[in-house]
Amino acid sequence: MITRGVSDIKGLHSLTTVVGPLTEKKGFLKLYQLSAEKDNLGKRLEWVGRQRSQMEERLSEIVRTMRLVKERTQRDPASDSSSKSRDRSSRSY
Secondary structure (H helix, E strand, O other): OOOOOHHHOOOHHHOOOOOOOHHHHHHHHHHHHHHHHHHHHHHHHHHHHHHHHHHHHHHHHHHHHHHHHHHHHHHOHHHHHHHHHHHHHHOOO
């Protein structure tokens, strides 16, 4: 029997070692594609979760600031109006 070397092989189709039937190969390919898509969607979901938490944090900061500003304006309405009247009187038209 003549042994063949790697250089004697013309291509993959000349090899007689087939992993399995064609449908089995398609099944593994589909499993790989679905697994890759699942990983990608999982990463996107994590990113969206981080974005959501950052947005909620910012919203809570805005609400806190709005409350503080409201409290200040309700406590000192006279000081705000007097500073505005001073600004108007100091201007020359």
